[in-house]
Amino acid sequence: MSRIPDANIIHSRLRLRQLRLMLALDELGSLRRAAEEIGMTQPAATKMLHEAEDLLGVELFERLARGMRATPFGETLIYYARMIFAELSGMREEMVALESGNLGRVTIGAIPALASGLLTRTIATLKQSHPRLSMSLQVDTSDVLVQALQQDQLDVVLGRIPSNARTDDLQFDSLGEEELCVITGAQHPLAKVKKIAWTELQEMTWVLQQHPSPMRTIVNQAFHNARIDLPSSIVETTSIMTLLSLLQQTDMIGITPRSVVDDYPGRHLLAVLPIQLEPRLPPYGLITRRNRVQSSAMQTFMAAVRAEQGRST
Template sequence: MSRIPDASIIHSRLRLRQLRLMLALEELGSLRRAADEIGMTQPAATKMLHEAEDLLGVELFERLPRGMRATPFGETLIYYARMIFAELSGMREELVALESGNLGRVTVGAIPALASGLLTRTIATLKQSHPRLSMSIQVDTSDVLVQALQQDQLDVVLGRIPSGARADDLQFDSLGEEVLCVVAGAHNPLAKAKKLTWPELQNMTWVLQQHPSPMRAIINQTFHNARLDIPSSIVETTSIMTLLSLLQQTDMIGVTPLSVVNDYPGRHLLAVLPVQIGPRLPPYGLITRRHRVHSSAMQTFMAAVRAEQLKLPSEG
């Protein structure tokens, strides 16, 4: 039978000061220094640690000849203690924002294609209805953004869950799918072709996202399925604007969601090449931490994204 008590007992008896002590112990490795850090005597800190271990029924720290080290139980407690204090900091920021008449702040990560389309439209709408909502935007590939989300550097990601991600602590709210296309500048000799094959494109210079982005994985898979080597001449960028500029100024070709081409003000400067990309991109959506409380700023932003998505024609 487990020695670990019911959640209701932990809720009523575990104290924030005990969690502060655990974080200080983990950081400093010494009970004396941890006690100094949070402003208490060493005997009081020793007693507090024993009380926490008695309450939870497990040893949280190993006593070593020089200092202390968290046990696996202690590491788990520290992981959740960090989340609790991050939530409390978020609560304080939101209280300050509400006190000053603001709705609060939301930090958003978005993949490039959605940043230039869906996200831009959402921000434009939100700034009309909630002018005092503060937003911070980071644009990158899904693998980078999801890692930042899991490290509490972002509140919400507009993108995809990468294939290698530890997804058990992520909540995914699907919004739709994107169709990928191969695109070139309108001046490119290939732009006039009625039909193209992958071997004809292999020796071109390609503008692609870095590995391991989902879009790059699909292009690699497409060449693999065609029994071809991946092109040897590749320029890697996550920037949609760099991609579109290169296509217009050179004979390079690239890959982008069809929506990016259709939304681009200089659409007449681009040509979608007549070649099919077999594998499909995974759906995109709103990604959040599963056990994280959604602030009012997060809820407002996510509701606005969903409302904006409903205005879009489906790409299939």
């Protein structure tokens, strides 16, 4: 029989101050320093830790010769404690926004291709219909963004679920798929050719996202399938604008979703090479934390993304 009590007992008896102590203890590794951090005496902190362990029926921290270290039970408690305090901070921000007459604030992560297309169109529409909605944007690869989401640094991600991500706490709302293409500047020697092989591209300088982004993985797989080595000359960037600028000014080569090329005002400055990428990108969509209560700002933003996507398909 489990020593861990029912959830309703934890709800009624576990205190926020106990959780603050656990976070401080995990960060500082010392009961004395953790007690000072939250403004209490060491004996009181010792008693509080014992009370939490007695309540939960497990040891939360190992007592070492020098300091203390969280047990697997303690690490689980700390993970959820961080989420609880992040939710409380979000509650306060939304209440402050409502108090000032604003709709609220939403922190958004987006992969570069969607940031320059779907997200830009959504924000333009939202700012007309909801001028008081405050939005904060982070553009990066899906693996970085999903990790930030799981650490409560973002409310919602417009991107893909990375293959190595822990997905049990994620909710994915698929919006569609994107076709990838290999591109160069219009001035590139290969820009006018009718047929090309991977062996002809191996010696060139490629502009790619960092590993393990999905697009980088697909390029690696394409060279592997062609039974040739990966290019030895690679420039890494997550910036779509840097990619497009480099291709226009050099003889480098890159990979991007076809929608980026089609939406680019300087489309005539680019060339799509006649070569197929067999591996496909996973679907993209809206990613949120499964058990998080969605604020009105989050719901408004997500509804606007779905509406914009519907207009463009």
